[in-house]
Amino acid sequence: MSLSAKETPANFPRNPGVPLQTDWFDAIAVNTSAAERRAATLTTRRTVKKDFQAAWLVNAIRCIDLTTLSGDDTPDRVARLCAKARRPLSDEIMRGLGLDHLTTGAVCVYPSMVPAAVKALKGTSIPVASVATGFPAGLTPLPLRLAEIRYAVEEGAEEIDIVIHRAQVLNGDWQALYDEVAAMREACGAAHMKAILATGELRTLRNVYKASMVAMQAGSDFIKTSTGKEGVNATLPVSLIMVRALRDYGRLTRHKIGFKPAGGMKSAKDAIAWQILMKEELGNDWLQPDLFRLGASSMLADIERQLEHHLTGRYAAAHRNAIA
């Protein structure tokens, strides 16, 4: 069985966006305690064991945007990451699980690393995702941010992870936020756009809901929690509110929006937790890579160890598996 992003059965139309409609979120009420309670019990109400756990971990791999976003990234480092994205599990584990082909959902890099990633992934169907728009702070002038998107797309990125201008959320400047994101969407062209909200800097769950809604109205294909560089990155309560927002948007527009938590998720346990969230709050469509991505780097190594343990019954050592 082949499992990679472009070969999955579902293929949903892109989100064309809608005009800014503040009445979809102006009066939104989000009770933080209630959200925290729900988030805390998601993983105590559901669990997966044995073969089911293995399958869910494999599913997580195909939803991973395997990421490197460091100041010391080099083309060779990116190539190494891409090699892991092409072959995320050892042949032994693949055989043991009865899989013949598996890749991660995408590889995610800085714009200047896009050529290296495209080269390294040549011959695969793994898309290259690039962050853009002055990642992570998003405070460079708009023309430069848009130019950065065009650059990454021209170099072969098929997915662009943009960052929003946080001050526009904090000040409730929805029109400005909408206009910027819509301009970014236009600059992306055929590339799918993920809007990073940097929720750790939006602070309140109401802000998170409102920013999610504006980003979707402006045409984002995915909404994404974090850059990985904020003080607080992906958390379950924040993710809960974002998926509720995209569910509400879907009901109002019939468009399916993807969700990408990113940053801070390191373990196989996290991979299961976020999949439970998707299944419970949205449904199985959101367990497919075209609607769900996990922005992570070290998570894959932990998943691989867990899968090895599943097959051998022995606890695994990270150094015995290939690093990214």
Next chain:
Amino acid sequence: MSKVTEILATMDYGPAPEANGEVVKWLKARGSFGHLIGGAFTTPAKTFAVQNPATGEVLAHVSQGSASDVEAAVKAAHAALPGWSRLSGHDRARWLYALARAVQKRERFLAVLETMDNGKPIRETRDIDVPLVARHFYHHAGWAEMLEDEFPGMGPVGVCGQIIPWNFPLLMLAWKIAPALAAGNTVVLKPAEYTPLTALAFAEICVEIGLPKGVVNIITGDGETGAALVAAEVDKIAFTGSTEVGRAIRRATAGTDKKLTLELGGKSPFVVFSDADIDGAVEGVVDAIWFNQGQVCCAGSRILVQEVIAEDFTRRLKARLAKLRVGDPLDKSTDMGALVDPVQLNRVSSLVREGEAQGATLHQAPCVLPSKGSFFAPGFFTNVAPANVISEVEIFGPVATLTTFRTPDEAVELANNTRYGLAASVWSENINLALDVAAQVKAGVVWINGTNIFDAAAGFGGYRESGFGREGGREGMLSYLADAPVKAKAEAAPITPDTAPHPEASGRADGIDRTAKLYIGGAQKRPDSGYSYAVMAKGRTIGLAGLGNRKDIRNAVEAAHGAKGWGKATGHNRAQVLYYLAENLSQRAAEFTERLKSAGTPKAAEEVETAIRRAFWYAAQADKFDGAVHSTKSAHVTLAMNEPYGVMGVACPTDAPLLGFLSLVLPAIAMGNRVIALPSQNMPLAATDLYQVLETSDLPGGVVNIVTGARDELAKTLAGHDDVAALWYCGSPDGARMIEAESAGNLKVTWTPENRDWLSPAGQGKAFLTRATQVKNIWVPYGE
């Protein structure tokens, strides 16, 4: 295809059963259980089978407790009482700590056993029931340690008979046993017949840690065993269960001097305002009525939704309902397990059918139920008229009703349109609105933007027909402590009202006729009977008093209900009125002293002087006998508020005609109650003379209503009045028995203080204020 690739196609959860090998082994090794009496297990004699409601399989056989078993257990508890109650608080704290630790050391065993016995999902027993059990013992180890400092002068009640239900078997055991032991009582506990197994496991823990023999006795059996325990020589009965049985226990214990606390049924409102977090509230419904298969006395079973969001809310609720997983309770991914017994399944099914037949629309989870076991698909009703049976009756299953409202006022009206008053849940992002509703709703527990949140440090218990007494926290300890003993003094026997014409009584020395009427709604009213009776002193008639009857009581209760503002007035306002009352009484001290002298009252001047001081003391308390902020969970403010009952009856002793009356009426009104007072039957004139004092003191009409006449007859009417929330009776033992039995109708709170020397310090105190209030715990989670 491999197994893994098949699963990838469906992304199902798959089975995740909790291992139950240890519990199965334990059950097999025991086979059948005796009772725990005096530190040892009895040999099982007559037994009955205990089943797993999810599978129907027999788990064990337990003993059917007979009257003699109960007697033996009560005897063992009496024998253990002196030693246990004489232990220092610290020593008892050590034992409670040992119990807490023992529970923690086998938490998984207890969770699995509870799930098998009760049918509730392992997620709940593991994450909620058992951790709360341990928490309860820890918390009460602390109360034992601090007992003397925190409750000076109080002592244990004695031997407590405790009867617990099947919905939270081990948790209810902890709620009963922990405070009882902390306060120095010994107990005989009867678990429910459906779910006795965790209690028996707990019994083994008691033996294992070497708890002194007879301190905890556990008798298994059915309702007959429970009835035997109620009838036994115990000093207190604590019961959690149905209102129907609670009422029977109230009648059975009437006049026995057994202290009684009841935690009964509910039909708790779950109020969702349009500015609420709707998804949060929908999730709240899951934690309310779809928790523990809806077998929760405080379940938010009446969902009230503001009309403007009703459609949206209903749609989201249906979507959420569809996600619930019903099935094997031992599976870690199960949301809802089995109802406790086929009997309950039938009861719930037939009530639901009846609700449908009466016009309501049922929405049920589209789940496939296991082929055997007592499973019921969760759901809710729409199109529910208030007159539909399911609006009134506690279904005690996973089915809520959904009704709409338009305004906050209407929400409160609907919320309070019930006989019950256990809990309420209020959802709004507007703190003003949420607290306003919390204050108005008649319920012992109010959760704002949450539901079914529990902690040992907060009191739990009901208003109205949901019972009385609290479990948990400081207020819960009071349910297991006796007031400092009072030197009782028999009152003078009530005279038989003589309504024959008494020409010599109508006149006065100054030649102007003076007639004591009744005092109702701030005005003097002629008695409905059209009769007056002679008030005698020193062998001669000194005046006439109205002979009140049922209708006067009815009118007085209505007048009291009309004086709603008094309960909402500030403590300061009430204090001002009471100080003013003292001032006016003081101004007329000589007149009252004369009146008392003429009535043959000894120490007349002292009685008047003490009455004035007492008014000052309760004025002082009016704005100081306040509640607490309990230390419960992080990021939760848990407010324990002392609220007045509302409308109370106060039947006064024949003795101390002025001071006896004021000693009972003052604390009641200081706390914001409105009272219907029955003054001394023999000498009502000291009270009727107060009319002018009450009026000139700015006491609003209807706050104090005075009906003179045959006390016990009038008290009986008050006891049987469903719109009177509490009744104090200071009189004869026969009268006390009568009012306790009669009060079972609406389960009003009663207090039957002994007559005493009202001039002594025993005539006032915080015990009076505690009795004049009920504690409402309001939970306010916070966080942005």
